[in-house]
Amino acid sequence: xxxxxxxxxxxxxxxxxxxxxxxxxxxxxxxxxxxxxxxxxxxxxxxxxxxxxxxxxxxxxxxxxxxxxxxxxxxxxxxxxxxxxxxxxxxxxxxxxxxxxxxxxxxxxxxxxxxxxxxxxxxxxxxxxxxxxxxxxxxxxxxxxxxxxxxxxxxxxxxxxxxxxxxxxxxxxxxxxxxxxxxxxxxxxxxxxxxxxxxxxxxxxxxxxxxxxxxxxxxxxxxxxxxxxxxxxxxxxxxxxxxxxxxxxxxxxxxxxxxxxxxxxxxxxxxxxxxxxxxxxxxxxxxxxxxxxxxxxxxxxxxxxxxxxxxxxxxxxxxxxxxxxxxxxxxxxxxxxxxxxxxxxxxxxxxxxxxxxxxxxxxxxxxxxxxxxxxxxxxxxxxxxxxxxxxxxxxxxxxxxxxxxxxxxxxxxxxxxxxxxxxxxxxxxxxxxxxxxxxxxxxxxxxxxxxxxxxxxxxxxxxxxxxxxxxxxxxxxxxxxxxxxxxxxxxxxxxxxxxxxxxxxxxxxxxxxxxxxxxxxxxxxxxxxxxxxx
Amino acid sequence: xxxxxxxxxxxxxxxxxxxxxxxxxxxxxxxxxxxxxxxxxxxxxxxxxxxxxxxxxxxxxxxx
Numbered sequence: 001x002x003x004x005x006x007x008x009x010x011x012x013x014x015x016x017x018x019x020x021x022x023x024x025x026x027x028x029x030x031x032x033x034x035x036x037x038x039x040x041x042x043x044x045x046x047x048x049x050x051x052x053x054x055x056x057x058x059x060x061x062x063x064x065x066x067x068x069x070x071x072x073x074x075x076x077x078x079x080x081x082x083x084x085x086x087x088x089x090x091x092x093x094x095x096x097x098x099x100x101x102x103x104x105x106x107x108x109x110x111x112x113x114x115x116x117x118x119x120x121x122x123x124x125x126x127x128x129x130x131x132x133x134x135x136x137x138x139x140x141x142x143x144x145x146x147x148x149x150x151x152x153x154x155x156x157x158x159x160x161x162x163x164x165x166x167x168x169x170x171x172x173x174x175x176x177x178x179x180x181x182x183x184x185x186x187x188x189x190x191x192x193x194x195x196x197x198x199x200x201x202x203x204x205x206x207x208x209x210x211x212x213x214x215x216x217x218x219x220x221x222x223x224x225x226x227x228x229x230x231x232x233x234x235x236x237x238x239x240x241x242x243x244x245x246x247x248x249x250x251x252x253x254x255x256x257x258x259x260x261x262x263x264x265x266x267x268x269x270x271x272x273x274x275x276x277x278x279x280x281x282x283x284x285x286x287x288x289x290x291x292x293x294x295x296x297x298x299x300x301x302x303x304x305x306x307x308x309x310x311x312x313x314x315x316x317x318x319x320x321x322x323x324x325x326x327x328x329x330x331x332x333x334x335x336x337x338x339x340x341x342x343x344x345x346x347x348x349x350x351x352x353x354x355x356x357x358x359x360x361x362x363x364x365x366x367x368x369x370x371x372x373x374x375x376x377x378x379x380x381x382x383x384x385x386x387x388x389x390x391x392x393x394x395x396x397x398x399x400x401x402x403x404x405x406x407x408x409x410x411x412x413x414x415x416x417x418x419x420x421x422x423x424x425x426x427x428x429x430x431x432x433x434x435x436x437x438x439x440x441x442x443x444x445x446x447x448x449x450x451x452x453x454x455x456x457x458x459x460x461x462x463x464x465x466x467x468x469x470x471x472x473x474x475x476x477x478x479x480x481x482x483x484x485x486x487x488x489x490x491x492x493x494x495x496x497x498x499x500x501x502x503x504x505x506x507x508x509x510x511x512x513x514x515x516x517x518x519x520x521x522x523x524x525x526x527x528x529x530x531x532x533x534x
Numbered sequence: 535x536x537x538x539x540x541x542x543x544x545x546x547x548x549x550x551x552x553x554x555x556x557x558x559x560x561x562x563x564x565x566x567x568x569x570x571x572x573x574x575x576x577x578x579x580x581x582x583x584x585x586x587x588x589x590x591x592x593x594x595x596x597x598x
Contacts, residue, residue, distance in 0.1 A: 390571035400579040 005127050008058040009134050012152035012172055023177035026052050027343060029167065030184045031155055031193055034061060035126065036311030036328035037186035038133035038149075042080045043336035045140050045147035047456065049343060052180075054169060058151030060134070063288040064125035064214050067242065067250055068322035071111075072413040072439065074118040075508070076333045079455040082136045083118070086129065090122030091243050096225035098407050100392040102232055106402050110410060115488040116442040117449040121410065123223075123244045125214075126325065158183070158196045158307070165306045182339060183307045186328070191313035197304060203297020204371065206318065208378050209255040210292050213270060214248050217284035221249070227407040229377070229392055233276040238377050238407075241277075248287060251277065252319075254378065261291045294318045296371050298363045302331075303356045310335060315363035317370040320377060320408035327366050330413055331359050337456070337506035341530055346475040351531035354421050362414045369409040376406035413439040416509065420534070423503075423512035423525040429496035430513055440508045443488035450489070453481055454508050458526065463489055465499035467517045473526040478503070505529060538589035 010033060017024050028044060030037045033055035044051045069086065077083035098106040110120035140147050156175070157168040165183045169176055185193035194201060221241065228239040237254035244250055253273060255264060263269060270289055278284060298315035302308060311328030335355045341347035379385035394401035416422065416437035425436050433441055443450040453459075458478045460467055463485050471478045483489060494500050503512040503525050512525035527533035544550050558566045578587055 386567050386571045387575070390568060390575055393568070394572055394575055398576075401575060404575070 004131060005060050005062050008151060009060060009131065010055065010149040010151040011058050012150070014171075014173060015148075015150060017178060018171065018173065018176040020176075023166065023179050025164065026050065026178060026180040028052070028182045028184065028339065029054060029165075029178065029180040030186055031055075032186035032188060032311075032313070033057070033130070033134075033149055033151075034186060034188060034311070035066070035129050035133065035325050036332055037184070038130065038137065039076070039080060039329050040184055040186060040310065040332035040336055041147055041149070042133065042136055042140065043332060044340065045137075045145040046080070047336070047340045048146065049340050050146035051148075052178075053147075053149040054153040054155055054167075055149065055151055056154035060127035060130040062127075063290060064127070064244060064248065064250060066126040066129075066322075066325035067123050067244055068326075068410070069122050069124055069129065070322060070326045070411045070413075071116060071118045071120050072411070073326050073329050074122065075442065075451050076329050078117070078452060079333075079508075080133075080136060081139070082132045085132045085135075086124060087118060087122055089128055089132075089245055090124035091223050091245055092119040092122050093223045093225065093243070094120040095222075096227065096407075098392075098395070098405055099226065099228045099231060100389075100396070101230055103396060105392050105396040106405050108402075113441075115444045117451065118442070121322070123242055123250070125244055125248065128245070129325075155192065155196075158193060160197070160305050160307065163306070181306070181343070184332075184335070184339075185307060185309045185313045186311050186332075187313050189312040189316050191309070193307065194299070194309065194313060197307065199299060199304060201297055201299055201316075203295050203316070203367070205295045206293065206374055206378070207257040208293065209257065209259055209261065209264075210294075210319075211253045211255050211264060211270065211273070212290045212292060213251045213253075213274060213286060214244070214288040215251060215274060215278075215284040216247055216287050217249060217278070217282055218247055219249065219278070219282055219284075229388070229407075231277075234273070239277065240407075249284075253277075255291070265289055265291055292319075296367045296374075298360065298367060301356055302359055302363075303352055308335060308339075308352065308355065310359075314359075315367065317366050318374045319370075320373040321366070321370050321410050322408070323366040323370055323411045326411040327362060330362060331355075333507045334359055334362075341476075344475075347530040348532065354419065354531060358416045358419050358421075361416060361418070365414045366411075373406050373408045377408075415439070421505070421511060421529045421531065423521070423528055425513060426518075426521070427495075427497055427500055427513040427515055429494075430500060431492055431495040434493055434502070434510055434513070436510050436512055438510050440502075440504060440510060441492040443492050444486065445483055445489075446486070450483075451508060454504055456506050458506060458511075458529070459502075459504040460522070461493070461500075461502040461504055462517075463493055463500045465501050465516055467501055471519075471522065471526075473523045474530065474532055476526055476530060478526060503529065536585040536589040537583070538586050538593065540593065 028051045030053045041053045094111045154170045159166045223243045226241040240252035242250040302314045310331040317323045391404045422436040460480045462482045511529040
């Protein structure tokens with residue numbers, strides 16, 4: 001079987017930058033063509049910002065890696081032009097089951113609210129996500145957008161200067177140098193950029209190993225997330241089963257700390273473990289096996305002068321909760337519009353400090369959630385295990401204990417409550433879910449969905465409220481979008497208010513809201529949202 | 535401290551205590567520990583009030 005990850009999809013080819021006499025200057029260089037780097041590149045190129053992606057490899061990532069992509073990621077991917085492709089290929093799911101020993105103790109659904117374009121989650125191998133993103137890059141290239149991905153271009157040295165960064169790059173044909181106004185490091189948890197700049201990355205190490213296996217099988221298990229605590233086939237440990245496209249199933253087995261990783265990875269040791277889990281009558285084929293350990297940690301700051309870190313390069317969490325790749329895409333979603341305004345001179349470069357403030361807040365939320373899940377899944381003391389087992393026993397019989405069951409708190413976008421870009425909430429009776437700092441909730445319109453009408457630019461959303469069709473302030477043009485109050489809009493944007501105006505950022509987060517048009521207040525809120533007013 | 539009751543509040547306290555001991559009768563250490571853990575969670579949920587629960591945790595932590 002020819003595997004997608006064996007074919008170079010951005011093969012090395014010589015650039016004339018390599019023949020330049022003195023290093024050429026770029027506006028933005030991104031290091032890393034993983035999901036986060038590619039998303040950043042597409043986002044910027046769509047806004048006509050020239051962008052160059054450098055990657056030391058030339059293929060999609062090996063093995064399935066990140067597989068759970070959240071509704072927020074799909075909403076972002078819509079804006080990047082490939083959301084539907086992901087949904088069409090992915091396995092949709094919104095339900096999960098939790099087992100303890102040999103009993104089912106709990107069942108949950110992740111999307112209680114209807115009227116969203118996208119499902120709560122899809123499962124999709126990371127290599128497919130990268131493949132769709134690269135296809136989108138090619139589409140943009142063909143349409144003349146200023147975007148380029150250079151494979152087998154390994155950055156070997158970085159130096160910071162007052163208004164730019166210099167890079168030394170190794171290629172199969174030797175080294176060359178480039179300069180860039182800005183550098184976005186999306187080069188993963190082991191970030192060479194972070195190491196070259198000698199920036200600390202400290203946090204909590206979890207002493208546990210997990211075997212991760214992708215198996216190909218035709219099985220009747222439903223498209224749900226199944227999680228086992230202390231199952232008969234993996235005593236004292238946990239297990240996870242998840243469906244991916246192409247009849248590939250992800251199996252995660254906790255192994256404990258004192259193991260021989262090389263031994264455990266051998267098929268003759270993996271297959272009996274899987275056989276014990278799946279039963280004797282299921283035929284399966286092993287596609288990919290890996291053993292991982294994890295840490296929960298982040299950099300102190302994500303912005304270091306002209307170098308900005310995003311995704312795993314800046315923060316790392318345990319895999320329970322799908323908060324890795326999903327949060328990385330929220331990073332670039334947050335960053336790119338700000339960078340565009342700074343490059344245009346519309347916003348001061350201090351606007352980028354709000355990227356730091358907002359995404360550090362997001363990373364802390366993710367680290368907190370994933371650390372708590374890990375403490376529940378892998379108790380660190382006898383008492384911790386005792387309480388965990390009591391929760392699971394009670395959950396089987398009593399609803400009250402179910403919210404305490406923590407097999408992973410699945411990724412939801414965070415609300416930037418304390419963001420310096422927010423204006424005070426001025427919508428009395430407005431729903432909590434769309435308060436300033438919150439990501440906009442999707443809602444069905446007469447034709448299509450709300451979120452697809454937003455994005456890439458500032459919007460003034462009006463519901464039963466008068467406002468000018470367009471408003472210009474400090475170089476920002478804000479267009480008005482008006483919709484009649486459908487039931488979902490009423491519930492998600494009006495609450496008990498009679499009318500509402502929302503100032504919505506290009507990343508679809510609410511910056512401010514009012515009940516009626518108040519021009520000076522709206523102008524001040526626009527200035528605040530681009531870092532021009534405190 | 536919050537509304538945590540620390541004055542006597544259980545009628546026929548000796549009966550209650552005997553019932554608690556009876557529930558543990560015949561159980562091994564592991565089973566007893568598990569019963570206590572379940573009981574703790576049931577009672578905590580019944581109380582519900584986070585401030586009261588925090589006060590109870592603090593009081594228990596400082597009384598040993």
